[in-house]
Amino acid sequence: xxxxxxxxxxxxxxxxxxxxxxxxxxxxxxxxxxxxxxxxxxxxxxxxxxxxxxxxxxxxxxxxxxxxxxxxxxxxxxxxxxxxxxxxxxxxxxxxxxxxxxxxxxxxxxxxxxxxxxxxxxxxxxxxxxxxxxxxxxxxxxxxxxxxxxxxxxxxxxxxxxxxxxxxxxxxxxxxx
Amino acid sequence: xxxxxxxxxxxxxxxxxxxxxxxxxxxxxxxxxxxxxxxxxxxxxxxxxxxxxxxxxxxxxxxxxxxxxxxxxxxxxxxxxxxxxxxxxxxxxxxxxxxxxxxxxxxxxxxxxxxxxxxxxxxxxxxxxxxxxxxxxxxxxxxxxxxxxxxxxxxxxxxxxxxxxxxxxxxxxxxxxxxxxxxxxxxxxxxxxxxxxxxxxxxxxxxxxxxxxxxxxxxxxxxxxxxxxxxxxxxxxxxxxxxxxxxxxxxxxxxxxxxxxxxxxxxxxxxxxxxxxxxxxxxxxxxxxxxxxxxxxxxxxxxxxxxxxxxxxxxxxxxxxxxxxxxxxxxxxxxxxxxxxxxxxxxxxxxxxxxxxxxxxxxxxxxxxxxxxxxxxxxxxxxxxxxxxxxxxxxxxxxxxxxxxxxxxxxxxxxxxxxxxxxxxxxxx
Numbered sequence: 001x002x003x004x005x006x007x008x009x010x011x012x013x014x015x016x017x018x019x020x021x022x023x024x025x026x027x028x029x030x031x032x033x034x035x036x037x038x039x040x041x042x043x044x045x046x047x048x049x050x051x052x053x054x055x056x057x058x059x060x061x062x063x064x065x066x067x068x069x070x071x072x073x074x075x076x077x078x079x080x081x082x083x084x085x086x087x088x089x090x091x092x093x094x095x096x097x098x099x100x101x102x103x104x105x106x107x108x109x110x111x112x113x114x115x116x117x118x119x120x121x122x123x124x125x126x127x128x129x130x131x132x133x134x135x136x137x138x139x140x141x142x143x144x145x146x147x148x149x150x151x152x153x154x155x156x157x158x159x160x161x162x163x164x165x166x167x168x169x170x171x172x173x174x175x176x177x
Numbered sequence: 178x179x180x181x182x183x184x185x186x187x188x189x190x191x192x193x194x195x196x197x198x199x200x201x202x203x204x205x206x207x208x209x210x211x212x213x214x215x216x217x218x219x220x221x222x223x224x225x226x227x228x229x230x231x232x233x234x235x236x237x238x239x240x241x242x243x244x245x246x247x248x249x250x251x252x253x254x255x256x257x258x259x260x261x262x263x264x265x266x267x268x269x270x271x272x273x274x275x276x277x278x279x280x281x282x283x284x285x286x287x288x289x290x291x292x293x294x295x296x297x298x299x300x301x302x303x304x305x306x307x308x309x310x311x312x313x314x315x316x317x318x319x320x321x322x323x324x325x326x327x328x329x330x331x332x333x334x335x336x337x338x339x340x341x342x343x344x345x346x347x348x349x350x351x352x353x354x355x356x357x358x359x360x361x362x363x364x365x366x367x368x369x370x371x372x373x374x375x376x377x378x379x380x381x382x383x384x385x386x387x388x389x390x391x392x393x394x395x396x397x398x399x400x401x402x403x404x405x406x407x408x409x410x411x412x413x414x415x416x417x418x419x420x421x422x423x424x425x426x427x428x429x430x431x432x433x434x435x436x437x438x439x440x441x442x443x444x445x446x447x448x449x450x451x452x453x454x455x456x457x458x459x460x461x462x463x464x465x466x467x468x469x470x471x472x473x474x475x476x477x478x479x480x481x482x483x484x485x486x487x488x489x490x491x492x493x494x495x496x497x498x499x500x501x502x503x504x505x506x507x508x509x510x511x512x513x514x515x516x517x518x519x520x521x522x523x524x525x526x527x528x529x530x531x532x533x534x535x536x537x538x539x540x541x542x543x544x545x546x547x548x549x550x551x552x553x554x555x556x557x558x559x560x561x562x563x564x565x566x567x568x569x570x571x572x573x574x575x576x577x578x579x580x581x582x583x584x585x586x587x588x589x590x591x592x593x594x595x596x597x598x599x600x601x602x603x604x605x606x
Contacts, residue, residue: 100211104213104214108214111218119218123218123222126222127222130222133230134233135234135236135237138234138237139238143211144238145238146237147238156235156242157236159334160232160235160289162288162289163228163232163233163289
């Protein structure tokens with residue numbers, strides 16, 4: 001950002017009442033906020049009713065980073081520009097240590113604020129958490145109630161018995177038979 | 178057993194109104210849970226899972242089961258894993274799913290798919306005649322002429338029986354006389370298209386001097402019956418060859434015309450939506466003794482053309498409001514091609530390669546070619562050949578085989594007409 005333009009600030013209020021002041025460019029990473037700001041219907045504090053302060057902090061961190069990457073991308077030899085690998089590593093680091101409930105909140109927030117990149121990171125993180133777990137482990141992790149009867153669950157398992165085998169490369173039948 | 182499904186639309190997915198002031202009950206609410214995610218996000222997560230955890234997630238809860246069972250949405254696995262190859266030696270079908278990559282996903286699909294289609298009632302008498310996305314069109318082979326068609330999903334092991342059209346009874350089905358049109362991304366229904374043209378044995382009115390006539394019978398799972406189209410005069414009498422494929426409700430057809438006096442052949446392609454006919458020129462004018470073929474795989478139409486000098490593949494690109502155009506995906510000269518084949522397949526083992534792919538997967542730049550040893554896969558991107566492993570069963574020794582594109586999906590064809598059209602349109606944010 002060049003020094004000559006005055007940075008316009010935007011204020012966001014989280015669901016628990018904390019107010020964050022960010023540059024307009026940072027807020028605009030969120031498509032939902034961008035639309036609002038362009039329609040000029042947000043000069044007071046913007047309430048973000050479904051996002052708590054710790055989550056909003058994380059979201060703002062993400063947006064700031066996006067601004068940092070994109071603002072200097074017009075110049076040649078951008079020191080902030082990332083290769084595909086670096087972007088991946090950065091995303092992993094950003095999501096490191098995020099627990100399941102924080103992750104759900106992040107997903108709700110990024111979906112609501114329409115931040116595609118963050119949503120993608122969250123979805124990937126979620127995928128990595130679900131992978132390799134038994135259904136019961138998934139239920140425990142995300143507090144999902146099992147509303148199947150034991151018979152119903154058995155039926156689904158039987159229909160796809162191969163998928164419930166421990167050995168990932170279990171072959172269901174020999175081709176010689 | 179019927180599993181009562183939770184209607185995902187009734188699940189909480191209301192986006193809080195942006196302009197509403199902060200409500201106390203929202204402050205009081207417990208921690209955000211996975212069930213607070215709306216169905217779009219949830220579906221996105223589930224469909225990014227590899228196949229095995231995706232299947233096991235079905236039994237987490239009824240809501241998850243509903244998201245994955247194809248009742249309210251049409252889950253489409255994001256990857257194309259390869260082709261089904263089909264060996265028709267002794268007019269007996271055998272199917273094998275060919276994973277194109279040795280990754281875990283392909284292995285999972287491989288162990289999930291019933292390659293022999295043993296769930297069909299006529300098994301082991303099964304002849305595969307067409308394939309589109311995750312569905313295959315099969316029918317009983319030689320023993321039961323006039324038997325039903327089966328539209329089946331070898332992944333979910335579900336099928337739907339469709340009686341043959343009256344005019345097709347008593348005849349052996351051939352590839353290219355019947356097509357399957359299914360694309361879960363654009364429609365929750367499938368169509369079976371049965372082509373008969375006057376140069377076909379099936380067309381009773383065959384006479385040498387008549388123009389080529391074509392009759393179509395179309396079965397749509399939306400309507401649940403066959404609809405016959407009037408015989409149409411499609412092309413002039415000089416048209417000697419026609420080849421059709423359908424995708425997204427459009428039939429693409431390649432005609433080959435022969436003008437005796439000039440010894441030149443001309444191809445043109447027409448796409449028709451039953452009534453309207455658009456002409457679209459194919460990318461190459463063909464030389465004598467060779468012709469191009471048209472096909473579909475993974476949602477694209479491709480045109481392949483090979484002659485003594487080169488092998489080329491184009492993919493049809495279409496955008497709204499723009500004229501369609503052909504994108505050249507692959508071009509290789511014969512001398513280079515044979516050199517590569519010799520290097521990768523060993524001398525002499527590739528002699529009868531047919532340079533026109535049976536299936537071209539544009540998403541992976543893979544061409545599946547037929548040769549005397551069964552089949553070879555040509556990786557257009559890496560310029561590498563690989564022999565397709567074909568397991569021979571039931572004493573089949575014939576080398577001839579056909580391949581069908583296969584993009585695994587969780588669609589259940591037996592539900593097809595029960596799926597309301599509106600439910601198929603999942604909203605995307």
